[in-house]
Amino acid sequence: QSALTQPPSASGSPGQSVTISCTGTSSDVGGYNYVSWYQQHPGKAPKLMIYEVSKRPSGVPDRFSGSKSGNTASLTVSGLKAEDEADYYCSSYADSNNLVFGGGTKLTVL
Amino acid sequence: QLQLQESGPGLVKPSDTLSLTCTVSGGSIRSSVYYWGWVRQPPGKGLEWFGSIFYSGSGYYNPSLKGRLTISIDTSNNQFSLKLSSVTAADTALYFCARKYWGSWNFDLWGRGTLVTVSS
Numbered sequence: 190q191s192a193l194t195q196p197p198s199a200s201g202s203p204g205q206s207v208t209i210s211c212t213g214t215s216s217d218v219g220g221y222n223y224v225s226w227y228q229q230h231p232g233k234a235p236k237l238m239i240y241e242v243s244k245r246p247s248g249v250p251d252r253f254s255g256s257k258s259g260n261t262a263s264l265t266v267s268g269l270k271a272e273d274e275a276d277y278y279c280s281s282y283a284d285s286n287n288l289v290f291g292g293g294t295k296l297t298v299l
Numbered sequence: 300q301l302q303l304q305e306s307g308p309g310l311v312k313p314s315d316t317l318s319l320t321c322t323v324s325g326g327s328i329r330s331s332v333y334y335w336g337w338v339r340q341p342p343g344k345g346l347e348w349f350g351s352i353f354y355s356g357s358g359y360y361n362p363s364l365k366g367r368l369t370i371s372i373d374t375s376n377n378q379f380s381l382k383l384s385s386v387t388a389a390d391t392a393l394y395f396c397a398r399k400y401w402g403s404w405n406f407d408l409w410g411r412g413t414l415v416t417v418s419s
Contacts, residue, residue: 225405227346235409237406241403278345278346280405291345
């Protein structure tokens, strides 16, 4: 069982927006601004999409955005494209120099 | 362009020690701004962080694995390694090495991963 809770699946049509949640506790998501989001296509390594809650690495489209409220972080993908279909994982720093991941959400573009 | 490449046996027997190496190419592992770490992914499942190490040898470990886990670094060969003892079938996974910036808690560069199966 993963430390952070994500919905197993999410979907949206091209052009729509979809939001994926990531729920933790005050010992991880709620206590620190070190939430990250990764995109993983089948057979590939994860790719960093969002770090420190809402920052985007160079090269990541601004269609991807992150936010946090309390113990829940969220990833929003706007203007969905077929290439956004992938698994998405959140992670967070946790107490005592630990790093925890969510169980992953499979995003389907209908 | 810096790249990471995992290597090691693809098959390990139960109760043995799993050993993997990550070779860093295109740059030096002796960086004062990066930690080097390991993440695994059991087939069809989510990600799990193992730990991260600095070129000095200091680092952080996943507390749930600390008793079985050793991460080391060899700056002369630009490599870092993972050893996981007393493995079981539950340790079957795709193992990734990755880089994280000092002071951050995200991995911005990943290897392609290597599959390790634990079976007799």
